[in-house]
Each structure stands twice: as C-alpha cells, then as structure tokens.
Amino acid sequence: MKLLVKDVIKSFATGDRVVDTLDNVNLKVEKGEFVTIVGPSGCGKSTLLSIIAGLEKPTDGKIYVDGREVAGPGPDRLVMFQESALFPWLNVLQNVEFGLKVSGVDKRSRREIARHYLKMVYLSRFESAYIHQLSGGMKQRVALARALALNPDILLMDEPFAALDSQTRSLLHAELETIWEETGKTIVFVTHNVEEAVTLADRVITFSARPGRIKKEFHIQLPRPRNIETPDLGRAINRVMEELKTEVEKVVKEELDSDWAVEESALLYSNNCRMGSGL
Amino acid sequence: MKKALFFILIIAGWEAVSRTGIWADYLFPSPFSVLATLFNGFKDGTFTIAIIASLKRIFKGYLLSLAVGVPMGLLIGRVKFFSETVGSLILGLQTLPSICWLPLSILWFGLNEKAIIFIVVIGAIFSISLSTEAGVRNISPLYLRAAQTMGARGWRIYLEVIIPGALPSIITGMKLAWSFAWRSLMAGELLSSGVGLGQVLMVGRDLADMKQVVAVMLIIAILGLTIDRLIFRLLEGQVQQKWGLARL
Numbered sequence: 001m002k003l004l005v006k007d008v009i010k011s012f013a014t015g016d017r018v019v020d021t022l023d024n025v026n027l028k029v030e031k032g033e034f035v036t037i038v039g040p041s042g043c044g045k046s047t048l049l050s051i052i053a054g055l056e057k058p059t060d061g062k063i064y065v066d067g068r069e070v071a072g073p074g075p076d077r078l079v080m081f082q083e084s085a086l087f088p089w090l091n092v093l094q095n096v097e098f099g100l101k102v103s104g105v106d107k108r109s110r111r112e113i114a115r116h117y118l119k120m121v122y123l124s125r126f127e128s129a130y131i132h133q134l135s136g137g138m139k140q141r142v143a144l145a146r147a148l149a150l151n152p153d154i155l156l157m158d159e160p161f162a163a164l165d166s167q168t169r170s171l172l173h174a175e176l177e178t179i180w181e182e183t184g185k186t187i188v189f190v191t192h193n194v195e196e197a198v199t200l201a202d203r204v205i206t207f208s209a210r211p212g213r214i215k216k217e218f219h220i221q222l223p224r225p226r227n228i229e230t231p232d233l234g235r236a237i238n239r240v241m242e243e244l245k246t247e248v249e250k251v252v253k254e255e256l257d258s259d260w261a262v263e264e265s266a267l268l269y270s271n272n273c274r275m276g277s278g279l
Numbered sequence: 280m281k282k283a284l285f286f287i288l289i290i291a292g293w294e295a296v297s298r299t300g301i302w303a304d305y306l307f308p309s310p311f312s313v314l315a316t317l318f319n320g321f322k323d324g325t326f327t328i329a330i331i332a333s334l335k336r337i338f339k340g341y342l343l344s345l346a347v348g349v350p351m352g353l354l355i356g357r358v359k360f361f362s363e364t365v366g367s368l369i370l371g372l373q374t375l376p377s378i379c380w381l382p383l384s385i386l387w388f389g390l391n392e393k394a395i396i397f398i399v400v401i402g403a404i405f406s407i408s409l410s411t412e413a414g415v416r417n418i419s420p421l422y423l424r425a426a427q428t429m430g431a432r433g434w435r436i437y438l439e440v441i442i443p444g445a446l447p448s449i450i451t452g453m454k455l456a457w458s459f460a461w462r463s464l465m466a467g468e469l470l471s472s473g474v475g476l477g478q479v480l481m482v483g484r485d486l487a488d489m490k491q492v493v494a495v496m497l498i499i500a501i502l503g504l505t506i507d508r509l510i511f512r513l514l515e516g517q518v519q520q521k522w523g524l525a526r527l
Binding site for chain 1: 421422424427430435440
C-alpha cells in the first residue's frame with residue numbers, strides 16, 4: 001500500500017459556525033494505482049488533496065505514505081494545480097528545473113532531466129519561451145513535466161485539465177495515461193468531471209458534499225487506452241453519474257432559492273457531464 | 280523628430296524672451312550664455328567634480344536604502360507583527376518630506392556627507408519598502424504552494440519565489456525611490472554644505488550668477504532623466520518581457 005488516509009477530519013470555523021469539510025475520510029491507494037476522486041464543487045475533494053500533499057493540516061486523522069506519517073509538503077507527493085502555477089519569472093526550462101534546483105541537483109544534470117521530461121510532453125521546442133507565451137494546454141504540459149522531473153512516487157492532480165477546452169483535454173488524457181503506464185506513478189486525481197474521472201481511473205471514488213465523505217467506490221476494469229465511444233465506458237460513466245446525482249442536487253439546493261427543483265434526468269445527463277458546477 | 284522640434288521651439292522661445300529685455304540678462308540668462316557657462320564649468324572641472332560628488336552620495340544613499348528597504352518590505356509583507364507595527368509607521372513617515380529631517384540629521388551626524396546621505400536614505404527607503412511589501416502581498420499563494428510541494432523551504436522560498444515574484448512591484452518602487460532620492464539629495468545639498476551640484480547652484484545664487492543656477496538645473500534634470508532611462512527602463516523592460524506585461 002502506497003498511500004493511506006486514516007480517519008481524516010477537517011473543519012473550518014467561519015464566523016461562529018463550524019463547517020465540516022471532511023468527515024472521517026479513509027482511503028487506501030496501492031502503488032501504481034490511478035485513483036480519481038469525483039464529487040460536486042465544494043465537497044472537500046480538493047481539501048483532501050491538499051491534506052495529502054501536506055499543504056494543509058487535518059483537524060484530526062493522519063496520512064501515511066509507505067507507512068510513514070506525512071508531516072508537511074514534500075517532493076515525494078507533487079501537486080499539479082488547476083491553474084498551472086508555473087512561475088512567470090522563469091522560462092519553460094527553468095520552470096521544469098525548479099524542483100531539482102531547490103533539491104540541489106547540479107546544473108548540468110538538472111538541465112538534462114528537464115529536457116527529457118519536456119520531450120515527454122512534446123514541448124522541447126519551447127524550452128526558452130516564457131510562460132505567458134504558452135496556451136492553457138501547453139502550460140499544463142509544462143506543469144506535468146515540472147512535476148515528473150522530481151520523480152515523485154505520488155502525483156496529486158487537482159482538476160488539472162478543468163480549464164482546458166475539451167479537445168485539448170482529451171489529448172492530455174491520452175498522454176497522461178501513456179505517461180502513467182510508462183512511469184508507473186501512483187496518481188490521485190481530483191475532478192468534478194465524471195467522464196474524465198471514469199476514463200482515466202482504475203478506481204473512481206465518489207464524494208458526498210457537506211460534510212465531505214467518501215460515498216462509494218467504483219472499480220473500472222476496462223481495457224486501455226479507453227475510448228469514450230465504447231458502450232462499456234458509457235455505462236460506467238452513467239453508473240457514477242447516477243450515484244452523484246443526489247449530491248449535486250444537495251449542493252445546488254443549498255445555493256439556490258428554495259423553489260428550485262431538478263428536472264428529472266435532464267440537467268445532469270447533458271453531454272458535458274459537468275454535474276451542475278456551472279449552475 | 281517631433282521631440283527634437285519641440286525642444287528647439289522651447290529654446291527658441293527662451294532666447295526670444297531673454298532678448299525682449301523684460302528681465303535683465305543677469306536675471307534671465309539666454310540659452311547661449313548658459314551653454315557657455317556649461318562649457319566653461321566642465322572645462323575647469325567645477326561641474327565634473329560636483330557631479331561626481333553628488334552621484335557618489337546618491338549611490339551610497341540609494342544602495343543603503345535598497346539594502347535596508349527590501350528586507351524591511353519583505354518582513355512587513357510576510358510577518359503579521361511587522362505589518363501591524365512597522366508597516367503603519369512607515370506609511371506615516373512616507374508622507375513626511377525627507378528634507379524635514381535635515382535639522383535633526385545635521386545635529387546627529389554633523390554638517391557633513393553623512394547628514395545628506397541620511398536625507399537621501401529617508402527619502403528613498405519608504406517607497407522601496409512599501410512597494411516590496413505590496414509585491415510580496417500580491418504573490419499568488421498558488422506559487423508558494425507549488426514551491427513548497429517541490430521541496431522549497433525557508434530562505435529558498437524567499438530567494439526563489441517571493442523576491443522574483445515581487446520584482447515587478449519592487450522595480451516600480453525603486454524607480455519612484457530614485458526620483459525621491461534625487462530630490463532629497465538636491466534639497467540636502469542646497470541647505471547643507473560640501474561639494475556637490477546643490478552647492479554649485481547655491482554658489483551661483485550667492486554670486487547672483489543665474490547662468491550658473493540654470494546650468495546646474497539643466498545638469499540635474501538631465502542626469503536624473505538619463506539614469507531613469509538607462510537603468511530603470513532597462514530593468515522594467517526585462518521584467519515586462521518575461522511576465523508578458525504590456526509596455527508602459
């Protein structure tokens with residue numbers, strides 16, 4: 001077992017009210033497994049990822065990686081964020097080198113490693129470009145290269161492709177799949193896009209909202225590379241979607257006027273499967 | 280081209296006014312007599328010596344205010360205790376023109392070099408601190424989180440993320456501070472003593488030699504402008520190119 005999330009509770013105090021973002025979350029992830037966590041916006045899935053990364057402390061509970069307790073952020077668990085979080089004062093190559101530089105790798109070898117991973121994401125030509133010159137998809141490619149360059153055991157991905165157009169996104173899905181198979185990383189991928197979650201994962205974990213807890217697990221045992229057109233995948237997507245429907249309604253009901261009601265199987269089954277995040 | 284024409288017109292107007300004789304020549308010198316004064320001043324070394332002395336002072340004072348101001352801004356921007364104490368003090372001090380410190384400065388350091396440098400430092404330091412602070416505060420927390428997950432800790436975060444991230448704002452502050460420093464220096468030199476451009480200007484006043492006063496005024500303006508163009512435009516241009524900000 002690579003990663004163990006044990007009895008994690010996270011609550012925030014907002015004013016005089018305490019909001020339970022995460023309520024007793026337990027999760028085991030095996031080495032090399034691709035796990036996606038899917039749930040409505042604001043269900044605490046990103047908070048869980050931050051806690052695994054060590055960027056936030058849980059109110060209670062512990063995280064173990066290889067049996068050792070996680071005390072803070074570290075390069076063994078790299079995070080890829082929704083916005084690329086690339087540094088605008090560095091060029092592409094320097095961005096990919098950043099982690100290696102911080103960990104004291106000498107200039108020549110870190111350059112070599114960075115070039116290797118830039119090649120893996122097909123951006124060798126842009127190594128001296130600045131970040132503002134890249135498109136959204138290119139930025140996420142650089143961010144992926146930057147994460148891979150540190151050779152982390154676990155890759156934590158926080159809706160990394162959410163801001164991209166759908167063509168770019170499916171291209172990156174395919175490439176991520178390939179890279180994952182080549183490198184054997186353990187990936188925990190958070191998204192609100194069910195289609196994305198099911199296409200990528202070995203295991204999909206659905207999250208319920210307020211308090212955030214794990215609702216159900218789906219093992220997706222379908223051959224790779226996966227094609228969104230195959231009926232098996234479509235059925236799997238529908239199963240997960242059905243499970244999440246009530247959760248999305250719950251969140252939306254809290255946000256909208258009380259006379260709002262979901263039209264049976266209409267809204268949530270539209271093609272983009274965004275689960276009401278844009279409502 | 281437009282610029283050149285504009286300045287030629289100004290000089291022509293200046294010459295025309297001096298020829299009308301509204302003011303006597305010693306009160307309103309013609310551009311040519313100022314040019315002659317400039318030429319003679321550089322020839323006998325008066326201006327050169329004064330320029331070097333003034334530049335030395337301002338660089339000393341300016342570098343000192345950078346060396347203190349940037350760390351101070353970092354502290355105010357990052358540590359709550361400092362922002363609540365030193366931060367509010369600085370905001371108050373910045374509204375005070377630095378020349379107001381001259382009486383105290385002369386008493387503390389004596390009628391010398393140090394007193395003027397102190398005025399320059401006081402003039403420049405607060406705008407550097409405040410802009411550094413603003414830069415630090417505006418860094419996206421995402422950058423810090425990303426750097427942390429990549430294993431950056433402590434001083435490395437400052438060196439590799441916070442300072443480069445705040446740099447555009449710091450440079451803006453440096454530019455502003457340069458003009459503050461330049462003004463403070465001239466005020467200090469006018470009112471204090473020692474060799475320098477301000478002193479040459481005052482000598483011109485004492486001798487009722489307006490040619491010299493205007494010549495020094497020109498030198499001061501051109502020097503300040505040149506350094507702004509040479510150093511700060513260059514720095515700004517580089518940052519804008521990297522960050523993809525529009526050229527101002």
